[in-house]
Amino acid sequence: MIGDRVRDVVAVVAALAIGALLVTVGDPTGPVPGLVPWPVDVVIGVPACFALLLRRRRPLGLAALVVPLSAVSVMATGAVLGAVFGLALRRRPAVAAWFAAGYLGTIPIYLLLQREPRMALWTDLVVRGVLVTAALGWGLYARERQALIDNLDERATRAEAEQASRVAGARRDERDRIAREMHDVLAHRLSMISLQAGALELHPALAPDVHQAAGVIRSGAHEALEELRSVIGVLRHDAGEEPEPPQPGLAEVPDLVADARRFGSDVRLDDHLAELRPPGVTGRVAYRVVQEALTNARKHAPGNPVRLVLDGGPGEGLRIEVSNPAPGAAPGSVPGSGVGLAGLAERVELAGGRLVHGPAAGRFRLEARLPWLA
Known part of the structure; x- marks a missing residue:
């Protein structure tokens, strides 16, 4: 992947830069060359820096290779820091800590190979100790951060799957409820x-x-x-479940509005149907649409004015529009499952209609269009 390639280039360039800096200010370029002169130091350290390309596939082998090289090459220090970082990120912290300690243990060996060291032993230990501790800490931080990101991704994926399951369950429940309602309606007619x-x-x-x-x-x-x-009896989950009560239709919507007003909702009803009232399925579905819309408005926008519009007629169908201001979640608002609209959409679609909802111009708007069924 492109991201991995970019990280590989950055790791190698950073290791080369750290090694070059330490060679320049360190012992290999001193006035009296040691047993390992600086050209040899660089020749040993540069391949070690390029070996960081193996840090994902062979982090343990990489560390075992480059840490001993730091006993003869200060140029390999950048590679050691990268290897320790990779171990802290991909292996147990104790393993990375042991290799970091092993790197510090090579410092006395390196200084013994210099005839006139520029820096005292304690200075070298402090400088390299700070560098390797920083690499170790950074790797552990990156490890925890990646674990947190993976956990959040897993939770988000699980939440999406659970939400999809809840929506599917709401649609099934709505179909069951429709079937039970139709059982009682058809039973009366038969x-x-x-x-x-x-x-x-x-x-x-x-x-x-x-x-x-x-x-x-x-x-x-x-x-x-x-x-x-x-047939319909299998949809009654409890043996003693009572039959569905008589299902209200559009003629009962004014009673629904009156109930909402009693609970404190400011509902304005614009009824353009005059005395026309769709019979049968259309009226029952329309009542459920209004009921769910007013319930959601009371949950999510309590105290805000709600506008309910009814219009249409035979031949053109029935249109129901419910809208209200769309503020943020109000403190103390009633929590919901978030799947009521999914079940409502299932009911509207089964009746041959269409349901749309969402924010528009600072208001939350729900519109249902239903055929005027006889």
């Missing part, structure tokens, strides 16, 4: 068909074939009702 067919079957003034047809209708409606109960 019961009415069966009742009316039974009345026709028993009517004395009708022809026998009508009696027979009415009996077939009554029997078919009864069987369909039993099949519906057996």
